[in-house]
Amino acid sequence: MDLLKQKILDEGEVYEGNILKVDGFLNHRIDIPFMRQVAKEFHRLFNNCEINKILTIEASGIAIGALVAQEFGCPLVFAKKTKTKNIAGDVYTSKVESFTHSTTYDIIVSKRFLGKDDKVLIVDDFLAIGNALDGLISLVKDSGATVVGCGVVIEKGFQHGGDKLRAQGVNVQSLAIVESMDSKTGQVFFRD
Amino acid sequence: MDLLKQKILDEGEVYEGNILKVDGFLNHRIDIPFMRQVAKEFHRLFNNCEINKILTIEASGIAIGALVAQEFGCPLVFAKKTKTKNIAGDVYTSKVESFTHSTTYDIIVSKRFLGKDDKVLIVDDFLAIGNALDGLISLVKDSGATVVGCGVVIEKGFQHGGDKLRAQGVNVQSLAIVESMDSKTGQVFFRD
Numbered sequence: 059m060d061l062l063k064q065k066i067l068d069e070g071e072v073y074e075g076n077i078l079k080v081d082g083f084l085n086h087r088i089d090i091p092f093m094r095q096v097a098k099e100f101h102r103l104f105n106n107c108e109i110n111k112i113l114t115i116e117a118s119g120i121a122i123g124a125l126v127a128q129e130f131g132c133p134l135v136f137a138k139k140t141k142t143k144n145i146a147g148d149v150y151t152s153k154v155e156s157f158t159h160s161t162t163y164d165i166i167v168s169k170r171f172l173g174k175d176d177k178v179l180i181v182d183d184f185l186a187i188g189n190a191l192d193g194l195i196s197l198v199k200d201s202g203a204t205v206v207g208c209g210v211v212i213e214k215g216f217q218h219g220g221d222k223l224r225a226q227g228v229n230v231q232s233l234a235i236v237e238s239m240d241s242k243t244g245q246v247f248f249r250d
Numbered sequence: 251m252d253l254l255k256q257k258i259l260d261e262g263e264v265y266e267g268n269i270l271k272v273d274g275f276l277n278h279r280i281d282i283p284f285m286r287q288v289a290k291e292f293h294r295l296f297n298n299c300e301i302n303k304i305l306t307i308e309a310s311g312i313a314i315g316a317l318v319a320q321e322f323g324c325p326l327v328f329a330k331k332t333k334t335k336n337i338a339g340d341v342y343t344s345k346v347e348s349f350t351h352s353t354t355y356d357i358i359v360s361k362r363f364l365g366k367d368d369k370v371l372i373v374d375d376f377l378a379i380g381n382a383l384d385g386l387i388s389l390v391k392d393s394g395a396t397v398v399g400c401g402v403v404i405e406k407g408f409q410h411g412g413d414k415l416r417a418q419g420v421n422v423q424s425l426a427i428v429e430s431m432d433s434k435t436g437q438v439f440f441r442d
Contacts, residue, residue: 081360082362082363086327086328086330086359086360086363087325087326087327087360087362087363088316088319088325088326088327088328089325090316090319090320090323090324090325090326091320091323093316094320116308116309116312117308117309117312117328117330120308120309120312120313120316121312121313121315121316121326121328123313124280124282124285124312124313124316124317125316125320127280127282128282128283128286128317131282131283132282133279133280133281133282134279134280134282134313135278135279135280136278136280136309136313138278138309167278168273168278168279170274170279171274171278171279
């Protein structure tokens with residue numbers, strides 16, 4: 059999505075440790091009119107897939123998830139992060155290792171909100187190693203629902219989570235794939 | 251908002267400890283078409299206030315915040331919760347005591363995203379004792395921005411956070427105010 063790539067070039071900041079900071083429009087201050095365009099692009103890409111539920115993970119997936127769900131006219135479900143050990147039997151759960159925070163947490167979704175009749179589009183703001191999407195896909199499979207695909211705003215291609223998921227047959231659509239970045243010059247290069 | 255009150259009566263569940271569970275449409279599975287109606291109602295209530303920024307707090311305020319920001323055609327900023335002690339000087343910060351989780355955390359907003367020219371509508375899913383709104387209002391005041399008002403989906407009137415804020419002169423608009431609830435019968439009574 060050219061508009062998104064230009065926005066990343068204009069506003070993104072590159073820091074050491076493979077950090078691409080886009081908190082001016084994506085995950086702290088959210089440029090809602092712009093993100094609506096992003097949501098419409100996901101709708102175009104997954105339009106014929108009979109999607110009836112959008113799934114994301116708190117917190118930074120929720121805004122884009124809500125706008126995507128609006129395009130599809132369906133509910134949004136967001137997985138909650140928890141460190142609680144004793145999880146009741148009324149939730150689907152999965153473990154996620156966080157690259158950003160060097161920690162492991164459980165994610166949960168109530169069993170009332172995912173089931174075998176659901177065709178689910180998973181949406182998130184970033185895809186790096188792919189641990190969050192792995193966890194979400196695992197949850198959806200546990201519920202008997204179908205993962206139609208994953209819609210990602212920015213994929214860090216050089217961390218290969220997207221490649222791994224595509225090799226497993228998951229339909230991952232990322233609107234911008236960063237092939238490399240340079241924290242010294244601030245340059246960002248996209249995959250063709 | 252009658253539509254919201256009816257939704258609470260139809261789908262809400264009352265549990266001991268003043269818990270009103272509405273996770274089927276408000277804060278786990280989000281009924282986006284319904285929440286758009288809620289967002290439009292906030293827009294009607296605050297339409298003439300020259301609002302240029304919506305502020306909320308992660309995680310469950312983000313979806314309604316995004317939909318409200320869409321109505322106003324302005325950005326959404328969400329405050330992040332953190333337990334990190336050493337907060338850099340480039341953020342506004344405030345302390346919040348959590349009623350639900352019996353803990354205290356810091357909330358932060360980058361200084362780049364709030365400033366003296368901003369007219370801010372604070373939005374959240376719930377208002378009980380009012381600690382989260384207190385923290386958000388304090389942040390906005392620190393930034394020099396103006397708090398135009400607070401838009402709350404469900405206020406627990408019997409916990410008096412809303413009354414306290416109104417007595418301080420804050421324009422709090424709650425779309426449903428629960429006056430009392432009964433966990434034995436499951437009944438919910440609204441303030442007139």
